Amino acid sequence: xxxxxxxxxxxxxxxxxxxxxxxxxxxxxxxxxxxxxxxxxxxxxxxxxxxxxxxxxxxxxxxxxxxxxxxxxxxxxxxxxxxxxxxxxxxxxxxxxxxxxxxxxxxxxxxxxxxxxxxxxxxxxxxxxxxxxxxxxxxxxxxxxxxxxxxxxxxxxxxxxxxxxxxxxxxxxxxxxxxxxxxxxxxxxxxxxxxxxxxxxxxxxxx
Amino acid sequence: xxxxxxxxxxxxxxxxxxxxxxxxxxxxxxxxxxxxxxxxxxxxxxxxxxxxxxxxxxxxxxxxxxxxxxxxxxxxxxxxxxxxxxxxxxxxxxxxxxxxxxxxxxxxxxxxxxxxxxxxxxxxxxxxxxxxxxxxxxxxxxxxxxxxxxxxxxxxxxxxxxxxxxxxxxxxxxxxxxxxxxxxxxxxxxxxxxxxxxxxxxxxxxx
Numbered sequence: 001x002x003x004x005x006x007x008x009x010x011x012x013x014x015x016x017x018x019x020x021x022x023x024x025x026x027x028x029x030x031x032x033x034x035x036x037x038x039x040x041x042x043x044x045x046x047x048x049x050x051x052x053x054x055x056x057x058x059x060x061x062x063x064x065x066x067x068x069x070x071x072x073x074x075x076x077x078x079x080x081x082x083x084x085x086x087x088x089x090x091x092x093x094x095x096x097x098x099x100x101x102x103x104x105x106x107x108x109x110x111x112x113x114x115x116x117x118x119x120x121x122x123x124x125x126x127x128x129x130x131x132x133x134x135x136x137x138x139x140x141x142x143x144x145x146x147x148x149x150x151x152x153x154x155x156x157x158x159x160x161x162x163x164x165x166x167x168x169x170x171x172x173x174x175x176x177x178x179x180x181x182x183x184x185x186x187x188x189x190x191x192x193x194x195x196x197x198x199x200x201x202x203x204x205x206x207x
Numbered sequence: 208x209x210x211x212x213x214x215x216x217x218x219x220x221x222x223x224x225x226x227x228x229x230x231x232x233x234x235x236x237x238x239x240x241x242x243x244x245x246x247x248x249x250x251x252x253x254x255x256x257x258x259x260x261x262x263x264x265x266x267x268x269x270x271x272x273x274x275x276x277x278x279x280x281x282x283x284x285x286x287x288x289x290x291x292x293x294x295x296x297x298x299x300x301x302x303x304x305x306x307x308x309x310x311x312x313x314x315x316x317x318x319x320x321x322x323x324x325x326x327x328x329x330x331x332x333x334x335x336x337x338x339x340x341x342x343x344x345x346x347x348x349x350x351x352x353x354x355x356x357x358x359x360x361x362x363x364x365x366x367x368x369x370x371x372x373x374x375x376x377x378x379x380x381x382x383x384x385x386x387x388x389x390x391x392x393x394x395x396x397x398x399x400x401x402x403x404x405x406x407x408x409x410x411x412x413x414x
Binding site for chain 2: 013014015165167169170171173174177179180181182183184185187188189192193194199201203
């Protein structure tokens with residue numbers, strides 16, 4: 001059965017998935033630029049590294065047929081769309097190559113990009129969006145892309161099946177937390193491994 | 208030079224050093240009973256395990272000449288001492304065997320126990336208490352025993368030199384956080400290793 005998965009969600013040792021003051025120049029907030037260094041060093045993300053970090057990075061794309069993401073992950077624009085010039089962080093040929101559902105209360109027409117990616121801007125309940133994503137994925141899994149607030153939303157509804165969290169040996173000091181005051185009784189840690197760059201933790205819904 | 212060190216400070220994956228509702232029946236709060244299971248399984252803490260977990264546990268006692276701890280770590284009593292019947296969690300022969308400085312705003316006479324442990328109840332500023340502890344330690348290091356609030360206090364003043372944090376693959380959901388909104392620019396992670404029970408992280412003050 002197709003499931004909802006989270007991958008490569010990286011947090012600092014003090015628990016932040018993003019620093020303060022996210023914006024155009026700092027998509028992940030101040031000080032968070034290095035958070036994903038472990039990933040960009042891997043072959044699957046454009047670097048040269050192979051092995052554990054790379055395997056985890058690649059896993060995030062395997063058997064994924066659609067993506068859901070929060071609006072802040074799509075871009076730095078907040079509130080109403082002033083116009084339709086913002087087309088995502090990823091250029092004209094985004095690396096998704098499938099339907100991407102962007103959660104937002106501000107409607108906007110579908111955005112069809114090169115390479116098979118179409119952004120849908122949806123304001124429905126998380127469950128409804130998930131069902132649309134499953135339909136679009138055609139039997140493959142759906143990836144929940146982030147950011148932290150969106151993952152928290154789906155986690156709290158116990159709709160996430162598997163979550164790969166990466167803890168990097170850095171402190172951000174403040175920002176947006178992934179965990180915290182979130183009941184997680186339905187989940188357990190099933191694997192933990194530390195590489196020279198990061199600690200990978202696999203969280204799964206209890207059977 | 209003698210330094211202030213933190214050891215075996217264990218937090219859940221979601222960042223809590225203790226669960227909610229600490230008290231006599233649950234010194235570390237609800238749900239936090241298993242937090243230190245990794246440690247009690249080691250030979251140095253009464254179990255049988257040897258290797259990485261055990262080495263870290265043992266490190267916490269090496270070259271320590273005095274201990275500082277928060278009042279909540281000494282016992283479940285809050286506010287004024289109703290009497291002097293509470294003598295710590297550890298029985299008549301506590302495992303310190305040196306001077307222990309208990310931070311509290313409520314004075315109480317020194318408590319001389321068997322085996323060389325004396326509890327001093329002190330309401331001075333953290334720096335003053337630290338100096339007293341260094342004096343008592345006679346050239347050896349001082350251990351900051353916890354809990355989280357006390358460690359945060361000393362961390363924020365950059366008085367901690369080395370801190371061994373242990374992240375266990377569990378969720379508490381709520382409780383007392385170790386990190387969070389604490390500026391940690393002065394510190395860096397110098398080692399991370401994951402065992403079958405826990406992830407050990409060594410944090411040190413930048414040179």
